Amino acid sequence: MLHTRYNxxxxxxxxxxxxxxxxxxxxxxxxxxxxxEKGTGKIRALKILKDRSWDRELMKEAESLLKLKRHxxxxxxxxxxxxxxxxxxxxxxxxxxxxxxxxxxxxxxxIHGLPDSEFLILLDHITSGLxxxxxxxxxxxxxxxxxxxxxxxxxxxxxxxxxxxxxSRMMRNCDEEFMSLAGTEEYLHPAMYEKAFVNRKSSATFNxxxxxxxxxxxxxxxxxxxMPFVPFDGARNNRITMYEMIACKPHxxxxxxxxxxxxxxxxxxxxxxxxxxxxxxxxxxxxxxVGLLEADTSKQWSFVLYKNTVSAILKMKYMVVLNCDxxxxxxxxxxxTSRTIIQHKNYRxxxxxxxxxxxxxxxxxxxxxTKSKFEGSLKNGMKSVFENxxxxxxxxxxxxxxxxxxxxxxxxxxxxxxxxxxxDWFKLTNAIFDRSQELLHRIQGRKKSILDExxxxxHQADK
Numbered sequence: 360m361l362h363t364r365y366n367x368x369x370x371x372x373x374x375x376x377x378x379x380x381x382x383x384x385x386x387x388x389x390x391x392x393x394x395x396e397k398g399t400g401k402i403r404a405l406k407i408l409k410d411r412s413w414d415r416e417l418m419k420e421a422e423s424l425l426k427l428k429r430h431x432x433x434x435x436x437x438x439x440x441x442x443x444x445x446x447x448x449x450x451x452x453x454x455x456x457x458x459x460x461x462x463x464x465x466x467x468x469x470i471h472g473l474p475d476s477e478f479l480i481l482l483d484h485i486t487s488g489l490x491x492x493x494x495x496x497x498x499x500x501x502x503x504x505x506x507x508x509x510x511x512x513x514x515x516x517x518x519x520x521x522x523x524x525x526x527s528r529m530m531r532n533c534d535e536e537f538m539s540l541a542g543t544e545e546y547l548h549p550a551m552y553e554k555a556f557v558n559r560k561s562s563a564t565f566n567x568x569x570x571x572x573x574x575x576x577x578x579x580x581x582x583x584x585x586m587p588f589v590p591f592d593g594a595r596n597n598r599i600t601m602y603e604m605i606a607c608k609p610h611x612x613x614x615x616x617x618x619x620x621x622x623x624x625x626x627x628x629x630x631x632x633x634x635x636x637x638x639x640x641x642x643x644x645x646x647x648x649v650g651l652l653e654a655d656t657s658k659q660w661s662f663v664l665y666k667n668t669v670s671a672i673l674k675m676k677y678m679v680v681l682n683c684d685x686x687x688x689x690x691x692x693x694x695x696t697s698r699t700i701i702q703h704k705n706y707r708x709x710x711x712x713x714x715x716x717x718x719x720x721x722x723x724x725x726x727x728x729t730k731s732k733f734e735g736s737l738k739n740g741m742k743s744v745f746e747n748x749x750x751x752x753x754x755x756x757x758x759x760x761x762x763x764x765x766x767x768x769x770x771x772x773x774x775x776x777x778x779x780x781x782x783d784w785f786k787l788t789n790a791i792f793d794r795s796q797e798l799l800h801r802i803q804g805r806k807k808s809i810l811d812e813x814x815x816x817x818h819q820a821d822k
């Protein structure tokens with residue numbers, strides 16, 4: 360019996376080789392306790408079954424972990440044990456001090472997803488862990504935030520690890536197919552979901568693509584803090600709509616939702632604006648989500664394509680530039696082989712990027728000329744203002760240029776807009792647009808003032 364400083368008695372239990380008392384997690388089949396190895400005091404996690412009906416899954420997990428051997432992004436397995444009080448079997452595994460990704464996303468700073476730095480660590484580690492699984496012909500079959508553990512080292516580094524291999528399956532090769540169902544329903548591949556809840560007589564077979572779909576759902580949740588597909592009544596209360604969302608979604612859509620139980624499904628092809636991830640990184644992660652969350656297995660990304668894309672993202676250099684002219688901070692992810700050159704205060708884009716900045720300089724020049732003309736016109740009374748109405752033409756021209764730039768896809772242009780600088784181009788355009796708008800308002804205000812003076816003088820003359 361353990362006595363705390365508040366005089367609360369906490370029972371200490373034992374397994375064959377460990378002492379334990381504090382429950383740190385719970386699932387449908389087992390509870391997880393914080394354990395201490397007898398004799399050494401080493402901290403371990405003890406996964407103790409709730410009843411004997413789950414013995415097979417526990418043994419399968421032990422076998423899978425033994426075959427996978429040690430890897431920094433796979434939970435480490437130390438052996439089997441037995442609870443001396445309940446006689447239930449248990450697994451002795453590595454203790455991760457940071458809890459699960461699921462609980463981490465519930466913390467206030469992460470309710471809208473992980474920031475760039477933390478997400479890239481997650482992406483790197485989970486990709487590495489999945490690659491290790493494929494090298495050993497293992498399919499996890501239950502990838503989700505709750506089965507990704509987060510360990511924080513003594514020097515504050517974060518390491519993510521795949522855990523809970525009770526649903527895993529060892530294959531002869533990566534292309535082998537299977538018919539059995541396993542996993543958590545919100546993360547199931549559409550074909551598996553159909554067989555589980557829509558058409559139980561289906562003879563469909565599955566392969567490693569099941570892990571890729573679950574991975575897509577997990578990464579979406581890590582970016583946004585929310586599930587990608589959410590029927591109005593909840594996924595488990597409206598399985599027909601849930602199946603329609605995941606199986607019939609249009610290509611390119613990465614999430615779907617409803618405003619009422621009988622409303623149409625609203626599809627989204629972009630990430631939410633309140634995501635903690637910067638827009639510069641979002642555009643790269645969006646490609647991954649679109650590729651993984653594809654119900655048609657012939658169009659869904661392969662693991663090789665996914666891994667190569669992740670490798671390219673992780674090689675990019677993160678840069679922050681403070682522009683003193685517009686008092687703005689610009690964030691970029693630059694490819695190390697990119698020909699983009701950052702100079703003090705200004706950006707110089709070589710060759711194919713130059714036309715965008717030529718357009719900008721032309722607009723800026725036109726604005727400066729027009730402004731100088733109308734600054735003089737404002738001082739010369741009503742006649743000059745009414746004679747020089749081309750400020751409205753300039754304003755409309757600038758507005759049309761801005762609209763054309765925003766609505767034109769980069770692939771339709773004869774030159775390509777640099778992806779890492781598009782936000783800054785729009786900031787520059789918007790700055791000019793706002794200045795011209797301010798000038799126009801001043802001219803309109805002056806015009807109104809002159810008309811008011813004219814009306815007042817007529818009124819006094821009538822009197």
